[in-house]
Amino acid sequence: MAHEVVRHNLPLFDEEGRGAAADDQAGRDLHYLPDFPEEDPFAAGHRTCAGCGPAIQYRWVLKAAGEDSVLAGPTGCMYVANSTYLCTPYTVPWAHTPIASGGSFTSGMAAGYEAMIRKGRYPGTYPNIIVMAGDGSAADIGLGSISGALYRNHDALFVCYDNECYANTGIQTSPTTPQASMTTFTPFGKANPEAKKLPPKNLAKMMAAGHPHCYVATTTVGYPVDLMNKTRKGLNHVGAAFLHCYTPCQKGWVYQTSMTVELGRRVVEAGLFPVWEYDPETREYHYFHPPVQRPVTDYLAMQGRFGHMLPEHIAATQRAANQNWQDIGMDVPPDLRAGEDPAHHKRLAEETYSMPLNRGIGA
Amino acid sequence: MTSVHVAGNEPHARLSRAVRTAEGDRFLTELAGQKLRLNGCAAAAYAALYANVDVITAYPIRPYTAIMMNLSQFIADGILDAEYLHADGEHSQLSAAFGAGSCGARAFTGSSGVGVTYAYEMYSIISGARIPIQMAIADRTLDPPGDFGSEHTDALCTRDMGWLLGWAATPQEVFDKSLIAMATGEDPRVLLPQMVVQDGYFVSHIAGEAELPSAAQVDSYLPPYQLPFALDPRRPVSHGAQIHPEMGPPLQLERARAMEDAVPVIRQKTDEFAAAFGRRYPHFVEEYLLDDAEIALVISGGHSVTCRAAIRRLREQGIKIGMARLLWVRPFPSDDLRAALRGVKAVGVVETNLGLGGASYGGILSLDVTTALYQAAYDRPLVTSFMAGLGGETVPVAEFDWMAGKLGEAVARGRVEKATHWVGFED
Numbered sequence: 001m002a003h004e005v006v007r008h009n010l011p012l013f014d015e016e017g018r019g020a021a022a023d024d025q026a027g028r029d030l031h032y033l034p035d036f037p038e039e040d041p042f043a044a045g046h047r048t049c050a051g052c053g054p055a056i057q058y059r060w061v062l063k064a065a066g067e068d069s070v071l072a073g074p075t076g077c078m079y080v081a082n083s084t085y086l087c088t089p090y091t092v093p094w095a096h097t098p099i100a101s102g103g104s105f106t107s108g109m110a111a112g113y114e115a116m117i118r119k120g121r122y123p124g125t126y127p128n129i130i131v132m133a134g135d136g137s138a139a140d141i142g143l144g145s146i147s148g149a150l151y152r153n154h155d156a157l158f159v160c161y162d163n164e165c166y167a168n169t170g171i172q173t174s175p176t177t178p179q180a181s182m183t184t185f186t187p188f189g190k191a192n193p194e195a196k197k198l199p200p201k202n203l204a205k206m207m208a209a210g211h212p213h214c215y216v217a218t219t220t221v222g223y224p225v226d227l228m229n230k231t232r233k234g235l236n237h238v239g240a241a242f243l244h245c246y247t248p249c250q251k252g253w254v255y256q257t258s259m260t261v262e263l264g265r266r267v268v269e270a271g272l273f274p275v276w277e278y279d280p281e282t283r284e285y286h287y288f289h290p291p292v293q294r295p296v297t298d299y300l301a302m303q304g305r306f307g308h309m310l311p312e313h314i315a316a317t318q319r320a321a322n323q324n325w326q327d328i329g330m331d332v333p334p335d336l337r338a339g340e341d342p343a344h345h346k347r348l349a350e351e352t353y354s355m356p357l358n359r360g361i362g363a
Numbered sequence: 364m365t366s367v368h369v370a371g372n373e374p375h376a377r378l379s380r381a382v383r384t385a386e387g388d389r390f391l392t393e394l395a396g397q398k399l400r401l402n403g404c405a406a407a408a409y410a411a412l413y414a415n416v417d418v419i420t421a422y423p424i425r426p427y428t429a430i431m432m433n434l435s436q437f438i439a440d441g442i443l444d445a446e447y448l449h450a451d452g453e454h455s456q457l458s459a460a461f462g463a464g465s466c467g468a469r470a471f472t473g474s475s476g477v478g479v480t481y482a483y484e485m486y487s488i489i490s491g492a493r494i495p496i497q498m499a500i501a502d503r504t505l506d507p508p509g510d511f512g513s514e515h516t517d518a519l520c521t522r523d524m525g526w527l528l529g530w531a532a533t534p535q536e537v538f539d540k541s542l543i544a545m546a547t548g549e550d551p552r553v554l555l556p557q558m559v560v561q562d563g564y565f566v567s568h569i570a571g572e573a574e575l576p577s578a579a580q581v582d583s584y585l586p587p588y589q590l591p592f593a594l595d596p597r598r599p600v601s602h603g604a605q606i607h608p609e610m611g612p613p614l615q616l617e618r619a620r621a622m623e624d625a626v627p628v629i630r631q632k633t634d635e636f637a638a639a640f641g642r643r644y645p646h647f648v649e650e651y652l653l654d655d656a657e658i659a660l661v662i663s664g665g666h667s668v669t670c671r672a673a674i675r676r677l678r679e680q681g682i683k684i685g686m687a688r689l690l691w692v693r694p695f696p697s698d699d700l701r702a703a704l705r706g707v708k709a710v711g712v713v714e715t716n717l718g719l720g721g722a723s724y725g726g727i728l729s730l731d732v733t734t735a736l737y738q739a740a741y742d743r744p745l746v747t748s749f750m751a752g753l754g755g756e757t758v759p760v761a762e763f764d765w766m767a768g769k770l771g772e773a774v775a776r777g778r779v780e781k782a783t784h785w786v787g788f789e790d
Contacts, residue, residue: 002382002384067596068596069596070595079605083601084607085604085605085606088604090599093596093598094599095601098484098485101454101455101461101462101485103455104450105459106462107455108460108462109463111418111446111448111468112464112468112470114446115381115418115445116378116466118444119417120379120381120382121378121467121587122378145451145458148455151451152448152449
């Protein structure tokens with residue numbers, strides 16, 4: 001007689017005024033988060049860089065998931081920076097997987113727990129099974145393995161921490177690296193002043209469109225409550241869930257280390273990373289409409305990786321952002337439309353842009 | 364344990380024996396003691412059924428596919444309760460079995476030919492993590508050319524990756540060896556993944572008689588899978604953390620010793636198998652008419668059946684020939700092979716594999732055989748090798764006769780003509 005597989009149902013955090021960012025002038029206090037769990041399954045003592053976006057994301061995801069979790073981590077910066085032999089920061093079981101095995105190894109963990117519980121081998125509740133894969137792993141070499149896992153609908157949460165490059169190996173381009181970004185595989189030079197010439201893959205849309213039975217969402221480290229709630233929604237969803245999280249990389253993007261969370265909001269406000277949630281029940285996308293819409297220069301100029309950009313590159317990026325605004329059902333303000341004209345811009349290094357308010361956590 | 368660290372000294376959370384379905388219990392009760400006509404693929408699937416595996420990871424490629432087809436039918440019929448995971452390729456297939464095994468689930472997988480090599484990254488990782496999954500391989504020639512036929516190169520490519528690796532020559536032996544390998548690999552003194560290999564088509568698709576045991580016999584021979592460091596929230600561990608180079612030598616030494624440590628456990632599990640099931644296999648090397656042999660063929664896998672028949676005929680003609688069949692290639696049975704070949708004057712290694720540009724410019728097995736014999740405390744025999752059965756071609760009796768002739772010439776001449784003979788291409 002098969003044993004029943006009992007699953008967790010994690011309560012969501014109150015999003016009132018916190019789920020999405022308010023504008024610059026409001027909402028600073030909303031980042032005080034006293035109701036978050038004290039437990040930190042991603043403990044201190046790792047070797048991530050100052051201002052590491054993925055480390056912030058790891059911490060929020062594991063706080064949301066709690067101690068009854070099993071975690072896999074494919075090769076990437078968060079493997080190398082977090083796991084040193086005899087000293088890892090995880091208070092939950094964690095396993096390294098090869099870079100292409102994020103989806104498949106995690107499938108095996110999910111299948112293992114399903115079978116072990118059903119066959120009376122494991123007495124507990126079905127644990128939260130989570131993999132956090134970098135963009136190289138999730139969008140490039142391990143794309144098929146994650147797609148296979150989503151297709152098979154294992155009850156697990158597949159997270160892509162997207163720092164828009166292969167950071168671990170020294171900042172090489174990945175499929176999510178934005179066009180015109182400088183990486184060590186896409187340098188700029190006289191013959192190619194643009195640096196990267198390809199627009200990025202739309203990873204999350206591909207996952208949602210291709211696996212319509214899955215819970216799929218995007219978020220950024222700029223919105224902790226949103227990130228934690230989407231983590232819990234993904235875990236509560238019985239079946240596969242995919243969470244694409246924008247996580248700035250200070251080392252790769254070249255910005256001030258205190259600006260990680262700020263970038264997590266500016267990228268949304270600049271229209272360059274739409275935040276949304278796909279509901280597999282209704283098969284509808286729910287888009288977050290940020291209260292502020294900024295020119296892309298407010299985002300680009302904070303980062304050294306874009307410092308070489310010429311007016312035509314900025315204009316092309318604004319065109320891409322304006323397309324995103326339309327895609328998520330927002331009007332394009334006239335000044336952003338005007339930004340599609342290269343004549344509207346100087347070289348990025350000479351642009352003036354709104355200085356970031358330090359509105360992140362700890363402000 | 365290699366690449367694993369365990370926090371604290373709490374006893375690990377033990378997992379109980381997996382329950383079978385009522386339908387499975389009925390089915391196995393009816394089978395107990397019966398002799399069925401099974402091909403090698405079915406025999407491997409029956410072994411996984413008896414072992415009550417928790418997770419099966421599959422991907423289609425001929426000829427091993429039939430193993431997975433049998434298992435999916437067992438599940439569809441309610442005879443086996445297991446998660447059946449159709450992966451998106453062999454790399455994922457091995458990764459998923461690895462993930463399941465790391466959590467404490469008994470995981471079973473398999474492949475053939477280029478499927479085996481597509482998953483190559485995973486072999487060192489799984490054995491280094493000491494996760495004892497089982498992989499059933501039905502040999503197939505690697506591309507090019509596109510060929511369904513059997514060649515041992517696929518599995519032999521993985522020989523240095525830290526898996527227990529051995530060939531079974533009949534469906535009955537496939538069934539038995541799958542259990543012996545699992546009992547050995549899962550033993551806490553070993554904890555190594557296992558490849559149980561059968562020749563494609565010659566063994567995988569030709570039926571032979573196989574006697575099946577009772578479920579109780581298997582359950583008492585094969586204890587529940589207990590990984591001492593499973594990914595279990597009740598006792599958190601980290602698997603596969605990065606090391607600094609100075610940790611490399613001791614960790615690699617441990618992996619090398621794990622292979623050595625497996626040798627006595629294989630002996631023990633083979634003996635226990637004989638006691639429990641009444642079928643006794645040699646620990647490592649089958650010695651066929653070797654006692655007074657002057658020449659001998661060293662062979663592995665299904666062609667040994669033809670080889671035995673050829674040797675019987677040659678014996679009738681007065682030729683003192685014998686056969687040493689390797690039941691395991693990893694760990695390589697250097698001691699047992701030396702003991703088996705004592706007194707033999709010339710040895711020919713039958714290579715059903717391709718080792719391009721190696722020391723013999725022929726196959727793979729002869730390199731290990733030669734190295735083992737070099738250390739012999741007695742007068743070493745001459746060694747040559749025979750490339751035969753490539754691409755899945757049969758190795759008929761006449762070819763074994765020809766090999767015997769070459770070995771006889773070598774004895775008469777006092778040296779071998781060359782390190783590698785291509786059978787069928789030479790006079």
